[in-house]
Amino acid sequence: MAFSVPVLIDSVPVDGVVVADVSIRDPFGRALHTSAVEFTSANTFDQLLGLSVQPSPALLSEGFGQRESLRVTGRFALAGAVDLSGPGHGVGYRSSDENVAVVTPDGQLVARANGETTVEVEYGGFAEEVLVIVDSSAHLDALELLPPGASIPRVGDSLGLRLEGILSDGRRVDLTPGAIGTIWSTSDAATLTVSSNGTATAHRAGSATVFAEHAGRIASLLVDALDGPPEIRLQAPRTVQAGTTLTLRALANDDVRVDYVEFQVDGVPAARDSEAPYEL
Structure with missing residues (x-):
């Protein structure tokens, strides 16, 4: 026998406890009681659906010793997007070439020498790879906000925007996270807002321009917030x-x-x- 109980909150907290008391009674009046306790942080309670890592590709352009933190997000069936960055979350990191860059147990990239390496990020049976470029001579030529023609299908929904930097040699790097110095803003906060990591959320139907500033350069993108059908x-x-x-x-x-x-x-x-x- 299976059943579900509706909840009165938008999402299930990742550090909660669920206590269930169940009673079943047959036609003769005999009853059986049981109870269960489950932590919502357990994988058996909330299934992990996917993993994402930012920035990807990552650029370390300040030479030996530069540090940059990776942002790891797990997408769960109930809790939705959960930040798994930093220590204490059980995320595993490994650099394929530690002569170019190493990665600490809490997800910090550390530059060692010019070159490229791949960092593997693993959690809950899912793995993602991040290309890391160490180039102390790299110059940022331009910025581009993606995706083109961005639209949010319903009021209340969100859309992840991506800021890409175009280097002097044509390579592209991910500059989306606010932790690496990108500043996000919007022309009309009543229509939509944008988080420090580029997630735009619609509050009413209309259009607004999103701006992303990095290293003195600014990119902009018109985002449409649509009135979804009932x-x-x-x-x-x-x-x-x-x-x-x-x-x-x-x-x-x-x-x-x-x-x-x-x-x-x-x-x-x-x-x-x-x-x-x-x-x-």
Whole structure:
């Protein structure tokens, strides 16, 4: 037997505890009770769906000893995006060429000599590789904000933007994280806001320009925040006895608001309800 219980919060905290008390009773009145305790940080409770690492590729242009922290994000089924950067999270790091750059146990890149190396980041059975470029003679020629034609499909949704630096030799490096000196801003914070790591969130339908500044250069990108279409699902019992009342319920939502729900029978309007729960 399986069942689910709805929660009244946007996401399940990664450091929470779930206590379940279950009782089952048969037709003869006999009852059986059991209970379980589960930590939401356990992989058995919340499945890891993927892993991402920034910046990638990473540029170390200040010579021997320069340090730069990697930002590791795990995407979980319930908790969503969780920051796994820094010590104490169980993330593993390994550099393929420690003569070029080493990586500390807490995810800091340390430059040793000009060249390129690959750093492998592993967590929970997932692995990602980051190209690390150490070049003390590298010069930043231009910036580019991606993706072109960016749009957020619904109010309340988010979109990850990416800032790429174009070096004098044509190579491209990831300059997205705010931790490496990139400053993000927007022309209209009422329409959308942008985080220090380039995640744009829509607050109302419209358009706004996002700016990213790095090393004295500025890139901009127009981002459209769209009014997504409403979503609706009809809920009804599978069977109904003759002579009883049949209640139909519409589960409707919209990223802005729901004005009304209209019920139709064979294409003919039968009723209109402007307040939840929407029932016929």
